[in-house]
Every structure is written in structure tokens, then in C-alpha cells.
Amino acid sequence: KNWWRNLLFIHNYFGFSEMCLTHTHHLGIDTELFAVAPILILGLWRWPRRGLFTLLLLCTVGTAARYYTTIVNQLSNYIYFGTNIQRLFRTADYMYSFPPHRSTVYIMGILLGYVLRKYQSAKLSSLQLRLGWTAATVCVLASVLGPAPMGDINYVYNSTHAAIYAAFAPIAWCLFFSWIVFVSHNGYTNKLTKLFAWRGFQVSTKLSYAIYLTQFPVFFYNVGRRRHIHHYYNFVSIILDTNEFISIFLASVALTVLFDAPFQNLKKLLIKRPFSSSANGTAKDKALPTKAVAEGETATAVTPESGTGIATTNTTTAKPPSSALHPHQHSE
Incomplete structure (x- = not known):
């Protein structure tokens, strides 16, 4: 009954319990942030110092808001043993689907574009490269291993730990990939940057959003039709569900070929680049x-x-x- 909210891309403001196709909340968030982005970019272009200060201030406010909201509402972005459904819904409503709380990494992307534009062909010394890679490694390890204690079966919820993870893990993760983009853009490549530049990722990138949209209906269908307890005996049996993988892959290919790719070509036809004279x-x-x-x-x-x-x-x-x-x- 609430499909019209999805059509207007505002469904992320009404809570997960009243949301149609809950996994599409990202569509609403992305659309809203994309609508605001030109204003932020214009301010950064016209008034570089004021624009830069404004974006950094917004990032700081967003980070502080995530920390404060997690403490006050006892939220958890990590599903641990014994997590109750009410806490998950509160986290989804107050944190996960609220654009201001998700805007920090979006603004970091805008700042990265500004840095790439301003510092083209930047020259980095070997010491600067080592320090940069060290900091990037620390960031990715902190974001990946930070919630490791939450995976313990005897873990007891700690709001401070959850707030630190919610506030700083997205920033650390984004800094790691920002560094990779920056050094690759300026020609400082290594095995890791070459791995991320693999052409095969062009295919997976085109399918990635379709995979995201189709995987949850497949998950929900498989869960809904199961009428008995299913036991997983090892880690491989949990991760590798061949039938599920094939279903998601075929559905994502169909969605991309029948809808996404044609609309991308339609956009190119309607918005033509000016003829070069x-x-x-x-x-x-x-x-x-x-x-x-x-x-x-x-x-x-x-x-x-x-x-x-x-x-x-x-x-x-x-x-x-x-x-x-x-x-x-x-x-x-």
C-alpha cells in the first residue's frame, strides 16, 4: 500500500516496518544525496575555502550525530549473537536509512573529486607513499577487525563500542579506497592497484546494483518457502549456496540487460555531447x-x-x- 513512497524516493523516511521492499531504501538515500550534491559542488567551486570548510563541518556533524544516536537509542550496526529484532529495527530507522547519517562518505567522495582535480599529476616521494599506504592499511584493518569482538558468542552489547564503530568505521573504509584512487590516478601503481584495475570488474560493476536489488527477493523467497529446520555443518555450506547464487546471477543479468542498459543508452541519446569543431x-x-x-x-x-x-x-x-x-x- 505504500508503493507511492518508493515512486517518489522518499520511502526511507517512514521506517522499515512500513516500507515496501525494504532493501531499496538505498535508492531513496542515493537519490536525495544526489539531488543535494550539485549545491555542495557549486559552493566548493565558487568559494573553495568556504566550501571546503562547509563540507568538513558537515562530515564532522554527521560523524558526531552517528555516535550520539547510537548511544542514546542503543543501536547496533552489527548483528551479534542474541540481537533482538527491536534493536535492529531501531538501527535501521534511526541510522541506516537516514540520509544525514549516511552523508559523510558521500561528501568524502566529493572531496576526493576536488583533490583529484586540484592536485593533478601530484608528485609523491617514497616516504610519502610508505606513510600513505601505512595509514590506508591501518584504516582498512580498523574497519574490518574493529567489530571482531562482536562476533564472539559471549559478546555483551556495549553502546560505546557500537557508537565508535558506527561513527568511524565508514570513514576508515572510505579513506582506504580514496588513497587507492588517488595514487592510481597519479600513476603510482602496485599489485593491489592493478588488481582493482582488472577489466573483469567492469562486468561485475555493471551487474552490482542489479545483484543488490535481486538478492533480497531471492533470500526472502527461500526463507519463506522453508518449512523445516536447516542445519549448516560447515562454513563452506553457509557461504556457498549454488542454487541461490545462480538464481541471483541470472536475475541480475536479466534486470541489467532488459532495463538498466537500455535506459543508459537512452540517456546517451537524449543527452548528446556537443560536436567537436x-x-x-x-x-x-x-x-x-x-x-x-x-x-x-x-x-x-x-x-x-x-x-x-x-x-x-x-x-x-x-x-x-x-x-x-x-x-x-x-x-x-
């Missing part, structure tokens, strides 16, 4: 010196051999005799 411009540039010489003006042209040198010629046409200018002045 470089060829016409080159022809005009070649004609300019001739015209300038004919009119006795200074001709300036870029020499194609060097690409940077400027050849300047100050050529004045010989003036014809006065008799040629006034053929009848001697007739008398």
Missing part, C-alpha cells in the same frame, strides 16, 4: 596567417612541429605606386 578550427587557424599577410597585419600561428612554439611574422605588403592608386591624377 576542432577540425573546422584547425582549417580556420591555417587560413588566418594568409589573411593577415594580405592585410599587412601581424600573423601568429602555432608551429605544429613543436606544439608549443609560437611563430610570429610581421609582414607588410608592398604598397602600389600612387599612380596605381589614382590612375587619373596625371591625365591632366
Whole structure:
């Protein structure tokens, strides 16, 4: 009955219990943040210092808000042994589907784009690279191993631990990948950056969102049709469910081929890039010196051999005799 909220991309504001297709809350969050992003980018472009200060302030406020909300509402972004359903729903409503709490890493992406634009072809020393990779490694380990104690079967909920994880784990994770993008963009590659640059990821990237949209209906269907207790005897049997994987993969391919890819092509047809007039411009540039010489003006042209040198010629046409200018002045 609440499908119209999904159509308007505002369904993430009404709570998971009243949400149609709960896993699509990301669509609402992404759409809302995408709508605000041009304003943030414009401010950063027009007023760099004020814009940068504003974005950093928003990141700080968002981080503090995640910490405070987790403490006050006893939230948990990690599912541990004995987690109750009420806590999970509170976490989903107050933290997971609320755009301001998810905006920090989104703003970090905008800041990364600004850094890549401002510091093109940055030169890094070997010491700077080592320090950067060390910091990035610490960040990814902190974000991955930070919640490790929550996986203990005897873990007792600790709001401070949960708040630290909710506030800082997204930042640490984002910093790790931001560093990889930054060094790769400036040509500092290694085995890890080459791994992430593997062309096969282009296929998985195109399917990733379709996989996200289709996996939960498949999960819900399999859970709903099960009428008996199912025992998992080892870790492999939990992770590798072949039938489920195949179903999700085929559904995501169908969704991408039938809907996503055609709409992407439609966008390209409707929003065409302006035609490049470089060829016409080159022809005009070649004609300019001739015209300038004919009119006795200074001709300036870029020499194609060097690409940077400027050849300047100050050529004045010989003036014809006065008799040629006034053929009848001697007739008398």
C-alpha cells in the first residue's frame, strides 16, 4: 500500500516496518544525496575555502550525530549473537536509512573529486607513499577487525563500542579506497592497484546494483518457502549456496540487460555531447596567417612541429605606386 513512497524516493523516511521492499531504501538515500550534491559542488567551486570548510563541518556533524544516536537509542550496526529484532529495527530507522547519517562518505567522495582535480599529476616521494599506504592499511584493518569482538558468542552489547564503530568505521573504509584512487590516478601503481584495475570488474560493476536489488527477493523467497529446520555443518555450506547464487546471477543479468542498459543508452541519446569543431578550427587557424599577410597585419600561428612554439611574422605588403592608386591624377 505504500508503493507511492518508493515512486517518489522518499520511502526511507517512514521506517522499515512500513516500507515496501525494504532493501531499496538505498535508492531513496542515493537519490536525495544526489539531488543535494550539485549545491555542495557549486559552493566548493565558487568559494573553495568556504566550501571546503562547509563540507568538513558537515562530515564532522554527521560523524558526531552517528555516535550520539547510537548511544542514546542503543543501536547496533552489527548483528551479534542474541540481537533482538527491536534493536535492529531501531538501527535501521534511526541510522541506516537516514540520509544525514549516511552523508559523510558521500561528501568524502566529493572531496576526493576536488583533490583529484586540484592536485593533478601530484608528485609523491617514497616516504610519502610508505606513510600513505601505512595509514590506508591501518584504516582498512580498523574497519574490518574493529567489530571482531562482536562476533564472539559471549559478546555483551556495549553502546560505546557500537557508537565508535558506527561513527568511524565508514570513514576508515572510505579513506582506504580514496588513497587507492588517488595514487592510481597519479600513476603510482602496485599489485593491489592493478588488481582493482582488472577489466573483469567492469562486468561485475555493471551487474552490482542489479545483484543488490535481486538478492533480497531471492533470500526472502527461500526463507519463506522453508518449512523445516536447516542445519549448516560447515562454513563452506553457509557461504556457498549454488542454487541461490545462480538464481541471483541470472536475475541480475536479466534486470541489467532488459532495463538498466537500455535506459543508459537512452540517456546517451537524449543527452548528446556537443560536436567537436576542432577540425573546422584547425582549417580556420591555417587560413588566418594568409589573411593577415594580405592585410599587412601581424600573423601568429602555432608551429605544429613543436606544439608549443609560437611563430610570429610581421609582414607588410608592398604598397602600389600612387599612380596605381589614382590612375587619373596625371591625365591632366
